[in-house]
Amino acid sequence: MTDNRAESNGDRPARAKRLPRAVRERQILDAAVAVFSQRGYHAASMDEISEVAGISKPMIYAYLGAKEELFAACIQREATRLVEAIAGVVDESLPPREQLWRGIQGFFAFVADNRDSWRVLHRQAGTQGEPFAAELTAGRKRAISVIGLLLEHAAQAQGVGSFAEGQTEPLAAGLVGAGESLADWWLDHPEETPKAMSGRLMNLVWMGFGNLVQGTGWRPSQAEDAGLQRSDEVSA
Amino acid sequence: MTDNRAESNGDRPARAKRLPRAVRERQILDAAVAVFSQRGYHAASMDEISEVAGISKPMIYAYLGAKEELFAACIQREATRLVEAIAGVVDESLPPREQLWRGIQGFFAFVADNRDSWRVLHRQAGTQGEPFAAELTAGRKRAISVIGLLLEHAAQAQGVGSFAEGQTEPLAAGLVGAGESLADWWLDHPEETPKAMSGRLMNLVWMGFGNLVQGTGWRPSQAEDAGLQRSDEVSA
Amino acid sequence: MTDNRAESNGDRPARAKRLPRAVRERQILDAAVAVFSQRGYHAASMDEISEVAGISKPMIYAYLGAKEELFAACIQREATRLVEAIAGVVDESLPPREQLWRGIQGFFAFVADNRDSWRVLHRQAGTQGEPFAAELTAGRKRAISVIGLLLEHAAQAQGVGSFAEGQTEPLAAGLVGAGESLADWWLDHPEETPKAMSGRLMNLVWMGFGNLVQGTGWRPSQAEDAGLQRSDEVSA
Amino acid sequence: MTDNRAESNGDRPARAKRLPRAVRERQILDAAVAVFSQRGYHAASMDEISEVAGISKPMIYAYLGAKEELFAACIQREATRLVEAIAGVVDESLPPREQLWRGIQGFFAFVADNRDSWRVLHRQAGTQGEPFAAELTAGRKRAISVIGLLLEHAAQAQGVGSFAEGQTEPLAAGLVGAGESLADWWLDHPEETPKAMSGRLMNLVWMGFGNLVQGTGWRPSQAEDAGLQRSDEVSA
DNA sequence: GATGAATGAGATTTCATTCAT
DNA sequence: CATGAATGAAATCTCATTCAT
Incomplete structure (x- = not known):
């Protein structure tokens, strides 16, 4: 929820450092797994994922595609x-x-x-x-x-x-x-x-x-067997 | 996916009969179970539930409360x-x-x-x-x-x-x-x-x-036992 | 831009009166035609249409569907x-x-x-x-x-x-x-x-x-005819 | 519709050669005309233009300014x-x-x-x-x-x-x-x-x-002339 | 000079919920 | 009682634009 990015230098969130694509992809996937895990697919929001990943939403879309694709990944x-x-x-x-x-x-x-x-x-x-x-x-x-x-x-x-x-x-x-x-x-x-x-x-x-x-598999005795009827014969 | 738009169909659905509360609640719950089952909690929409139940949304809220409560029910x-x-x-x-x-x-x-x-x-x-x-x-x-x-x-x-x-x-x-x-x-x-x-x-x-x-529970032999370490001792 | 709905009773926009569907559909189409006409399809925003129509966006979607369908209508x-x-x-x-x-x-x-x-x-x-x-x-x-x-x-x-x-x-x-x-x-x-x-x-x-x-159709004289070459024979 | 996502392709596009400004500008304008023509102003995206031009977006901005200016050009x-x-x-x-x-x-x-x-x-x-x-x-x-x-x-x-x-x-x-x-x-x-x-x-x-x-311009006969009224005299 | 990386802002669309008839 | 009509709020996704290497 709060901004836990390092180097909150005084004023605004400070554009994230430029990192190679592979690194960012890993970060994003890590965050996505965490959020999907906690919330479930539907309740998870791309906003939260981006926040947890410490990166803006457009990057997620650029690197890993839409929500469904991200989840699949x-x-x-x-x-x-x-x-x-x-x-x-x-x-x-x-x-x-x-x-x-x-x-x-x-x-x-x-x-x-x-x-x-x-x-x-x-x-x-x-x-x-x-x-x-x-x-x-x-x-x-x-x-x-x-x-x-x-x-x-x-x-x-x-x-x-x-x-x-x-x-x-x-x-x-x-x-x-x-x-x-x-x-x-x-x-x-x-x-x-x-x-x-x-x-x-x-x-x-x-x-x-x-x-x-x-x-030596177990099998019901005759008494046990007689006890129950197939339910669908009744309910049908 | 399906077209949920209301249609201006000339033959209107004919205001539902006044039914005892218990019956209505059963109808609603039946519909809700069906829809939640098929779509999952989040993807299920109150609109679809009310449509399947054949009862208008305000009634659902009146009888069984908001989505969460309905699901709990x-x-x-x-x-x-x-x-x-x-x-x-x-x-x-x-x-x-x-x-x-x-x-x-x-x-x-x-x-x-x-x-x-x-x-x-x-x-x-x-x-x-x-x-x-x-x-x-x-x-x-x-x-x-x-x-x-x-x-x-x-x-x-x-x-x-x-x-x-x-x-x-x-x-x-x-x-x-x-x-x-x-x-x-x-x-x-x-x-x-x-x-x-x-x-x-x-x-x-x-x-x-x-x-x-x-x-006569099974227990690993000594050889089997030695094979693996606790992973967190390593990864930590 | 400004709230030109009648009866702006003191405080907030005041939920629009309940009107029969046909009337609202006409209002919406009128507004949509005006906005599409002025801005063009892409530059027109559903927000502006809803504002001009004096009705909220969800109603537009309920009655006339998505932007494309609305435009087609x-x-x-x-x-x-x-x-x-x-x-x-x-x-x-x-x-x-x-x-x-x-x-x-x-x-x-x-x-x-x-x-x-x-x-x-x-x-x-x-x-x-x-x-x-x-x-x-x-x-x-x-x-x-x-x-x-x-x-x-x-x-x-x-x-x-x-x-x-x-x-x-x-x-x-x-x-x-x-x-x-x-x-x-x-x-x-x-x-x-x-x-x-x-x-x-x-x-x-x-x-x-x-x-x-x-x-008595006009036809070029021979002099007029000779003047120009087919451009693609040159540019090709 | 098309998949615009950047692809992490191993063979990178090889930084474009340094070319005289005039050439670059022509490339960009050619691409822009093609894209604006196909998509229309609003639907055209700077991404697509840069892709078609084979030049990165920042260059486009440096040479020809923002989207509007580019279009005007x-x-x-x-x-x-x-x-x-x-x-x-x-x-x-x-x-x-x-x-x-x-x-x-x-x-x-x-x-x-x-x-x-x-x-x-x-x-x-x-x-x-x-x-x-x-x-x-x-x-x-x-x-x-x-x-x-x-x-x-x-x-x-x-x-x-x-x-x-x-x-x-x-x-x-x-x-x-x-x-x-x-x-x-x-x-x-x-x-x-x-x-x-x-x-x-x-x-x-x-x-x-x-x-x-x-x-010898054509003029309506009296009969033809009487046929229609000015519409705004009626509808007004 | 040239670009991959990055983002703020805004678009469309849907949904749970409630009022007023 | 019952419902069609209505909306605030939020979700997904895109785009023009700019740093920083």
Whole structure:
């Protein structure tokens, strides 16, 4: 809100120093991520972004285009950073379980260091009708399918070929959701370490998955099964 | 996008009949849920809501207050409906596992029948800075803590008293997130039955949880443990 | 600039009285024609139009849409008025010359009474690149072709069938241009009567045309013909 | 419409060579005429002009001043060019009719070779309220009065001294308008040769004028005269 | 001399909200 | 009670213009 630019030399805001384009672009993206993260896409205003970036609006438009494009640029940059953070710690030569463990650790480490990035990626996911929804959804789906593959490898490694087709993807979706939700919960419990968080998710995922791939999946007993009707048969 | 301009159509809409207040409020809330669900809070316009509701804007203000209050009312109504839908199928006298199974079924049945409600509850969750964020977060936390309790009961029922304090809540959070994510995935795979979805979540949760409560939780081997450092120790 | 609304009761601008839609639409169009006429499309601002109309901008958008649509509406209304003004005095049963004379009189009478309308129709005609340019050009072409027909009838009435094909249209274009230019000149010489103006145009058109249809068209002598080269043969 | 954003292209445009001022000014004016012609004064942007000119904006300001001055400079240069093009082919020692014929040919030749120049001179004619309107109107009036003189000479040459005072100017205006309109029509019929166009205008003008100067001007019959009332007597 | 970087000011458009019939 | 009519305020985006390197 207040003018926190350095060198407020007496009178007026003092034209910002001339900086190379790359630097300014980074500044702008940083500010945009922060503001989008805090306010959400629609509530974020270009005015606030420009203020936070310490630069005037026209420069934002000149360098990164209109609001939508700016947002897309944020998404892309942060998604890339997240993917690289995880890819950087995963070693494909390791057995699947270890890969998963490292990946999960990488994820929580990234979230720990980049709360804003994470929020932008996570919290805007469903703003349907927006033109960039595709971008977000696509990223999410890519993540899910990568994890799905990992699960499939794990299943094969354990010699369980019977793992039903089409089962990995929804499970991966559940896993990603669990991770997101845990990361959210973490926001309210900052005293937890990344490793503790990672351990929780790994347990939830692996122990459940460990049983599933061994064919010991849970199934409702006959009594449990009879209890509920399909709701749409009633409501229709 | 759509052409909202009023049209000077000769056949005027015929002043709405005088209806009891409760009916009107329901109409309005139904419309509001639909519009908020499709557009998101900010992109939704009072104009569209009033149009969908078939009621003029001043009435909306008279009955349900300003946009924020209206949104809060939507959240509250839908949250209550979801909670009641689940509560309606859970029988507290049953063993925890069965309760969980029924609860999960109730959840997916509700989502199946009320996509809009679900979207409003789920997709707007993180619009931080808004005054109603509290409302949403609170509902979510309530849900998590209820499930946490359930898990704790289950643990006790299996005679596992050593289940560490403070472990249930994050697990419950993970569970809720997995459920949300699966429900999202479902939106793209409408051919799946509610029961199939419920089965997936139950497996993920219970088989993992089943092992956890029996003390067979997974823990990284020493090699796995050494691999990663806390990122903030480095980046700081 | 100043607030010329009636009843400036003491303090603030006093919300405009509630008027039926049709009345307001007329007010708005009147104001828009005046402002577009004076400033031109681009230099005209919605702010000024709303000020002149004595109504707030949102009403303009509600009733007549965005700037472009508003301008198109102006064009359409004024073009229709001009056409009707002329059509109202032309009697198709009369001989062509008399029709032309009456049409020309109608034209100048309209311009006399509606300087602004005329300016909007005439002066914006060539703002190329605008999406409404088509609308204007189309109207102009329609006018030219109508006059072309009239000329053709006149030629036939004089028993001159040999009037070369494709000659009427450019002549009509010339006639229209002459009319526009005379009308422009009139703006600077308001003391002239409509009848005097009409007479001038009629003379220019008819006497020239009168000779043309009788085959007494002028043609350069050989000496005159040799004088100039096609410029593009040189400049190319 | 076009994407004006600066692009961070690796291969930079290579700082323009130091050129003599006159050359630079010509480059700039050429670009400005092209852009003003296509877009109109207001819609033209200094950015586009500088881009088309291949010279940075600050140079434009240094050499030719602000937008308005630049536009005025365009008008002046193009008007001069047009006048010179016509003056170059007119030989004052020739009889008036031949002068007129040559002048008309010169006009269409110029328009053929300089569409943009012509459009700038013609299409912006009525942007009233702008400070450069004077410049435009002045140029136009000069042209009209030159032609008026020519007509007057022709009248005297034919021994018609009674040609009423004040008649030449409006006729000249009509002639100029007819020329403009024919030039416009030409834009849509590029297959026509300059000579054909010239012939059309000459015929329209001269044959009409030829009769006028001989006192055989057309006058409404009594019946025709009675048909219409002055509109302002009614509407006032 | 030449330019990339920078901005104040203003344009169009929309929206939540309220008055007056 | 019910609504069409009305608006203040703010958001996005563009443009002419000027520093500072």
